[in-house]
Amino acid sequence: MAWALRVGCVGILLAGALWGKEGLERLVYMVDRSDSLSLLQERIDSIEVVAPQVFSFTLEGTVYGEVDPRIIALAKERGKKLMPLVMNENFEKEKIKAFLANPKAQERLIGSLIKIALKEGFGGWQLDFEHLGITSKEAYTQLVRQLYARLKEHHLSLSIAVVPPRGEEPKNAYGAKVFEDWVSPYDLKALAEHSDFLTLMAYDQHTGGSTPGPIASRAWVEGIIQEALIWVPKEKLSLGIPLYSRLWHAGIKEEKMRGVAKSLTFAGAMDWLERQGAETLWLERDGVKWAMGERGGVKEYLFMEEARSLALKVELAKRYGLRGISLWRLGQEDPRIWDEL
Known part of the structure; x- marks a missing residue:
């Protein structure tokens, strides 16, 4: 009875906060896996923009990658916009420089x-260039300027994935090297x-190299929205939201004792909870669930993203009047997020 009540409350919250009549543009990322087509077939009617992460390019500018033709056909049939991602290979700084x-x-x-988009019927592209280094800031901006102008000639869209402008709590600041390599290249x-x-x-x-903590706490997400809106019009900002969970344990990395973590799908997180016989606790301030377990005498800490935490983030997107949300990624999510779509 208690579980049914909780699910019902989540459904009400999702219906009221996420998908009101005014709506948000819903972009959903996906990767090239054997189950990608079936996952998209199941959820396609709840998505406006399909963003497969499948393209990259060489140092000479040769683009490679492919969207599954069946996914292209499905998107066209259902009237959905295809906006594949283009990544710099392995996010290697020296190569992109x-x-x-x-x-x-x-x-x-x-x-x-341009040629690929026109041939395949894509609506445009999203650039996901990361670890550019501070010295590449002006050159990257110039590339975006040129690409945008050329795409517009062919009525194609361009979006840019950008990293958060602030770091982990409590300092809310990245180390100098991380800031220079990862954050500062984005004007x-x-x-x-x-x-x-832009997709923020x-x-x-909190990452695999940090202490355990939320992947995206409510207050932290609101803070980076506020910072981004200093430079970005709200109608040009899509809030990137994680659908995965993360599990930490104490370990040794680079010959130092430190936290080690791995990402889990919602199904993987639920499996861990069942194996541990652990119960989750809701952190009201952070707006996430967490749990603690033990394996081989080593403590493990799980921070979960699920329907309730996603609803809070989407409410932020609506409160600040953002363009929409960008969900990373299809197949990792709590299936209850789709109940009201």
Whole structure:
């Protein structure tokens, strides 16, 4: 009875906070897996933008990757926009730095993206360039400016994935190296001016290299929304929301004792809870669930993202009048998030 009541409350919260009549654009990321098509077939009617993470490119600007033709056909049949991701290979800083210093390679990339999009019927692209390094800031902004102008000639859209402008609690600040390599290359104001929207990746507040904690606590997410809105118009900001959970344990990395973590799907988190015989506790301040267990004498700590925590983040997106939400990623989620869609 208690469980049924909790599920009912989640359903009411989702219906009221997430999917009101005014709505939010719902972009959902997916990866190339054997079950990708079946997952999308099941959820396609609850999605506006399908964003497969499948494309990358060489230092010479040659684009490679492919969206499953069956997914393309499904999106066209249901009238959904396809906006695949283009990533810098393995997020390697030195390689992307060399690419951004090569105008011919960039021209080849831009031409290829236009050609592929027109051939396959994509609505546009999302750039997911990470670990660029601070010295690449101006070059990356210039690439985005050129790409946006060229895509617009063909009525194609461009969005940019950007990392959070603040780090882990309690300091809310990244170390100097992480800031220079990961955060500082994004000129949010310029990127917003030369794209249709930005996806703010509002997750990994606590990482595999940090102490255990929420992936994206409510207060932390609100803080980075507020910071992003200093530079980005609200109608050009999509809130990236994690659908995965994370499990920490004490371990040794680089010959030092430190926290070690791995990401879990919702199903994986539920399996861990059942194996441990553990119960979750709701952290009201953070808006997440957590649990503690033990394996081989070593304590383990689980922080979960599920329907209730997602509802709180979507409520933030609506409160600040954002364009929409970007969910990372299909197949990792608590299935209850779809109940009201």
